[in-house]
Amino acid sequence: MQTYVALLYSIILGGGRRVVMSDLKAMAESLGLKNVRTLVATGNLVFEARTTKISVLEQRLESAFEETFGRHVDIIVRGAEAWLKLAAGNPFPGESADAGDQVAVRVMRKSAPADAVEALQAYAAKDEKVLLVDGDIWVAFSRERPSSRLLSASNHKRMGVGTSRNWNTVRRLAEMVGSRQ
Template sequence: MQTYIALLYSIILGEGRRVVMADLKAMVEELGLKNPRTLVATGNLVFESEKTSIATLEKRLEAAFEKAFGKHVEIIVRTANDWLKVAAGNPFPDESNATADQVAVRVMRQPVPDEAIAALKSYVGKDEKMQAVGGDIWIVFSRASSRLLTATSHKRLGIGTSRNWNTVRKLAEMVDNRQ
């Protein structure tokens, strides 16, 4: 069995409606995936499955989500080993220790193209940082309205979803002992 992490782009189904994590876990079990666990109520899911391609898992989860909840949501899947590499690749350890909620990674379905990374540089504010690592984008953003955070959208970068350092670290802890 292989451990996977699935990150939902959005769990908001419409005005005032959010996905309940127990319902998400039930959906995963109906797919035959094993031992589903969630981290906070923001669409972070850990589960086990026979070794399967990432693209296949993403398609299966997205189709099941749309059927169960009536809305298409992009879902990014990584193996546990790949997630541990994401966490270990954090280029901003000092900032992560000081303000973990202001350090985030935009986890991408496909690696961010170099031209998109170059274009993002013009959005980096005075107290902000950005670095591409392994096709994902790490940022340290300002609590004031961050142009950089806003610029890391689907339209500019492609399909992806952001998680702050607290979430990245906690997901890594969830899968680290299941290797």
């Protein structure tokens, strides 16, 4: 058995309805996934399954989600080792220690385009930083501005399929999978 992390792109079903994490957990268990756990109410799953291709897990989860909740949602899956590597590769440790909610990573299904950082720099405020690490896009957001143009600029159309999580969530997921290694 291998431990995996699954990240849902969105848990909003429309009409003000959100996915309830207990329902998401039940959906994952119906696929035969073991030791299924959720982290906060934003679509984060940790589970165990037989070692298989990541793309197969993503497809199974996406199909089950659409069947269960009536809407397609992109789901990004990483194995435990890959998740721990992602967390260890945080290029903004100082900023993360000061304000973990102001550092985020866009976890990509396929590596972000080589020119992603350059393209995003045009949208960054002077005190914001953007780096590409192992195909994922890391951002240290401004502590001075209430919103950032980087969020809308790092969409599926420009960067490819991915979903963002702040450092607090990345770290807590790493703790969850690290305890199962």
